[in-house]
Amino acid sequence: MLELNYLRENRDEAVERLSKRCNDSYPKLVDKAIDLDSKRRSLQVELDSLLAEQNLASKEIGNLMQSGNRDAAEGLKSRVATLKTKSQDLKQTQNDLEKELSDTLYQIPNAPNQAVPKGKSETDNEEIFTYGELPKLHANAVPHWELASKYNLIDFELGVKITGAGFPVYRGKGARLQRALITFFLDEANKAGYEEVIPPLVVNEASGYGTGQLPDKEGQMYYIKEDDFYLIPTSEVPLTNIYRDVILKEDEMPIKHTAYTPCFRREAGSYGKDVRGLNRLHQFDKVEIVQIAHPDQSYQILDKMIDHIKDLLEKLELPYRILRLCGGDLGFASAITYDFEVYSAAQDKWLEVSSVSNFETYQSNRLKCRFKNDEMKKTQLVHTLNGSALALPRILAAILENHQTEDGIQLPKILHDYTGFKTID
RNA sequence: GGAGAAGUGGCAGAGUGGUCGAAUGCACCGGUCUUGAAAACCGGCGUACCGCAAGGUACCGGGGGUUCGAAUCCCUCCUUCUCCGCCA
Numbered sequence: 001m002l003e004l005n006y007l008r009e010n011r012d013e014a015v016e017r018l019s020k021r022c023n024d025s026y027p028k029l030v031d032k033a034i035d036l037d038s039k040r041r042s043l044q045v046e047l048d049s050l051l052a053e054q055n056l057a058s059k060e061i062g063n064l065m066q067s068g069n070r071d072a073a074e075g076l077k078s079r080v081a082t083l084k085t086k087s088q089d090l091k092q093t094q095n096d097l098e099k100e101l102s103d104t105l106y107q108i109p110n111a112p113n114q115a116v117p118k119g120k121s122e123t124d125n126e127e128i129f130t131y132g133e134l135p136k137l138h139a140n141a142v143p144h145w146e147l148a149s150k151y152n153l154i155d156f157e158l159g160v161k162i163t164g165a166g167f168p169v170y171r172g173k174g175a176r177l178q179r180a181l182i183t184f185f186l187d188e189a190n191k192a193g194y195e196e197v198i199p200p201l202v203v204n205e206a207s208g209y210g211t212g213q214l215p216d217k218e219g220q221m222y223y224i225k226e227d228d229f230y231l232i233p234t235s236e237v238p239l240t241n242i243y244r245d246v247i248l249k250e251d252e253m254p255i256k257h258t259a260y261t262p263c264f265r266r267e268a269g270s271y272g273k274d275v276r277g278l279n280r281l282h283q284f285d286k287v288e289i290v291q292i293a294h295p296d297q298s299y300q301i302l303d304k305m306i307d308h309i310k311d312l313l314e315k316l317e318l319p320y321r322i323l324r325l326c327g328g329d330l331g332f333a334s335a336i337t338y339d340f341e342v343y344s345a346a347q348d349k350w351l352e353v354s355s356v357s358n359f360e361t362y363q364s365n366r367l368k369c370r371f372k373n374d375e376m377k378k379t380q381l382v383h384t385l386n387g388s389a390l391a392l393p394r395i396l397a398a399i400l401e402n403h404q405t406e407d408g409i410q411l412p413k414i415l416h417d418y419t420g421f422k423t424i425d
Numbered sequence: 426g427g428a429g430a431a432g433u434g435g436c437a438g439a440g441u442g443g444u445c446g447a448a449u450g451c452a453c454c455g456g457u458c459u460u461g462a463a464a465a466c467c468g469g470c471g472u473a474c475c476g477c478a479a480g481g482u483a484c485c486g487g488g489g490g491u492u493c494g495a496a497u498c499c500c501u502c503c504u505u506c507u508c509c510g511c512c513a
Contacts, residue, residue, distance in 0.1 A: 041475075043473095044474065044482080045475055045476090049482085051483085052480095052482090053493090057493070059443070063443090065443090073493080078493090080494085158491060247472085370472095379472080
């Protein structure tokens with residue numbers, strides 16, 4: 001969530017930045033939060049002095065008891081009892097205020113960075129970079145789900161039988177290609193200095209709140225009722241939560257982690273178009289990169305993460321474009337997001353394969369992930385960033401579709417050593 | 426799953442109702458000494474909120490309760506360890 005200090009001291013700037021999201025309700029929420037906070041603070045002052053008086057009186061009672069002055073002690077006791085009733089009342093009011101304040105803060109998304117274009121929907125996203133020629137396919141080219149079945153790479157129906165729609169079964173060269181891509185992505189991340197992690201695929205409620213999936217995206221996660229656990233929708237959740245309630249040393253940063261994990265998403269409400277084949281699944285594989293960064297460095301780091309992903313896509317010989325998301329399309333917790341889309345030729349579609357974001361202090365504020373600032377001698381919130389590098393299914397779809405020939409699928413050179421085969425035919 | 430024990434500052438470890446935000450040791454930071462280092466000695470050394478400051482308030486696994494007063498007593502949840510059972 002946004003920092004109260006920031007809202008208090010830069011109210012107009014916050015409202016201005018939030019306006020990029022094109023939602024009228026935010027200024028009101030900001031003012032409500034500021035108002036609740038100031039009430040809470042003045043209440044705190046009142047409560048503190050009341051408690052100070054109680055504490056003092058209690059010590060005095062102790063002294064009186066020891067010196068055998070019972071009557072005086074009893075007198076003070078009743079005085080304290082009055083104070084206590086009052087302070088308990090105040091405490092209750094304060095708890096209510098705090099609850100209302102945090103509810104309000106949870107409803108305010110991150111304030112977009114200055115570079116984020118104002119806009120309502122994906123049509124307002126800004127294309128900032130393109131790479132590669134759009135491939136010209138042969139006359140009989142088909143979409144990936146047909147290729148998958150033709151070459152026996154993925155069995156969608158079998159997945160329906162075992163589980164349900166959106167849980168494909170990869171097999172044969174399909175499974176091996178998938179594994180090769182995972183290894184390739186992890187190797188590249190390792191080379192770039194990311195420490196590899198194998199995290200839990202199931203997280204508790206606190207972790208869900210830490211990275212901002214809860215409370216707003218509750219319905220998007222699979223939930224295990226008996227244990228109050230959630231299946232991860234992305235490894236961002238366990239990776240970033242490693243640093244929940246942690247105070248780092250300044251020279252430990254930036255911290256860089258990568259992980260391959262399956263990701264689980266209910267995708268409630270997105271049935272219908274765009275769900276064919278690998279385009280949208282309930283379970284999919286992803287390699288993620290995450291950084292915990294010094295606030296002064298996070299935007300440089302964001303650029304490096306972008307370069308890392310560009311490099312992956314270019315090595316895979318896939319045409320792609322980078323979009324800077326407009327305010328309306330920006331994720332709730334993000335200050336700025338770049339989406340990478342590859343061109344999937346047979347569908348004639350751009351498919352999102354990566355999303356790189358700087359969350360600034362929005363997540364770290366919830367996570368309470370801070371560092372000791374050596375100069376200022378203060379603890380300060382870190383910046384968190386993450387990006388997909390990369391999401392597997394759509395990459396697989398694009399590889400199959402773009403590299404198909406009359407005689408089979410020619411794999412990009414970089415993968416040959418990883419797969420052990422060059423073509424699928 | 427059954428039985429028992431325990432959770433205190435970065436770590437170790439005291440503290441069983443009052444002056445305890447918490448002894449002590451180690452680690453860490455600053456200083457003295459030294460050509461330099463080590464050792465020794467001196468000082469500092471949790472987080473958050475309010476305050477110009479002095480200072481105040483909260484926090485001893487989480488939550489709740491008893492009491493004028495709780496790290497200390499009670500309830501509950503979580504976690505860890507030991508033993509038994511089960512199992513990859």
